[in-house]
Amino acid sequence: MLFHQNGYVSEDPRIEEPRGCGVDRPEDLTDTMDVLIVGTGPAGVIAAAQLSQYPDVNTRMIERRPDRLEIGQADGIQARSVETFQAFGFAEEITQEAYHLREMCFWNPDPTNPQNIVRTGRPADDPHGVSEFPHLIVNQARVLDYFLRSAERGPARITPNYGIEFVNLEIDQGQEYPVAVTVRYAAGEREGEERTVRAKYVFGCDGASSRVRKAIGRTLSGQGAHHAWGVMDVLANTDFP
Template sequence: MQFHHHGYVSGDPRVQPAAGVGISRPAELPDEIDVLIVGTGPAGMLTAAQLSQFPGVTTRIIERRPGRLAIGQADGIQARSVETFQAFGFAERIIAEAYRITEMAFWKPDPADPARIVRTARAVDDAAGVSEFPHLIVNQARVLDYFAEFMANSPTRMSPDYGFEFLSLEVINEGEYPVSVTL
């Protein structure tokens, strides 16, 4: 019932009402933007997801790839990252689809035959209990999908703008928009 603290409303409680720049968000990039985020990696998507909650701020995120990331580039998720996912409302969903790390094995070249590797140690994953959440293995593309879903359901209805490569930046130091970016 935590979703319905103001009474039950029909529909998905994760979808917030469109507001501000999300009411008539143009499909094309506007000439003037308050915040431009370059790159849809984890840092860019997390930043965009956070800023998607502020309908008075025109924020866009660009990516040079033609579309979403299909295959992850870094699939290990630290427990502290899962805590961050909880703040965006998708920790439980990503835990359900991920592989939980219970122990780790460490390997190095075999001193007797350096062409081979040998296991040198095996350790329990989180013996210290650093977080209530586990360490996970999940495709990085799925993590980015969850951030994209959060952004699309936010008041700004933000989504990444694909196919734009950052070329240069010039600081003008005058006017309301003192930075000029060439894409």
């Protein structure tokens, strides 16, 4: 019914008509903007997907990588996160391509024969049924792809400017665009070139070592986990168990 609330729709209802800043949107980073998003990680792409619904807000997004992320760092997707994906219209698609984590097996040394291992547990992944969606394992890059697609399909037509890194910022509240941001081209024909752009708001979505956070004199609150662990994606060719 959502697709037909304003009459019959013969085109893809998930691709909205460009409006406002989405009409004839310049490819290069503009000199002024309402919002500058620094980073195309999870926080950045979600912000872009949301702001794409506000075509009167000129939003730009920069990323120092030369192109999209290919291999992610966090591929486990909690079921409640998939509910968020549903709000952006891609829960079913990403669920189809992901691995569904239904249960886990735990193995430990055999107390009676320590050189061998035995299965000590096989619990259900979600015994309490916290969500109608499953716990997924999928490349983080694909999650970002879907959010970026939502941002590009929104009326504001937000797309990242890759190969541009944040350097520093200064704030002058007397200006219409109070945040002066120095950026550097990190790839392409203009590599090494610096320029200053101005924004009303800057979103620091550039990770745990955020340069935006440092530029405004803030520090990260919380604790770090100083231990190493690994995840392997393998096909075990074995006769065990």
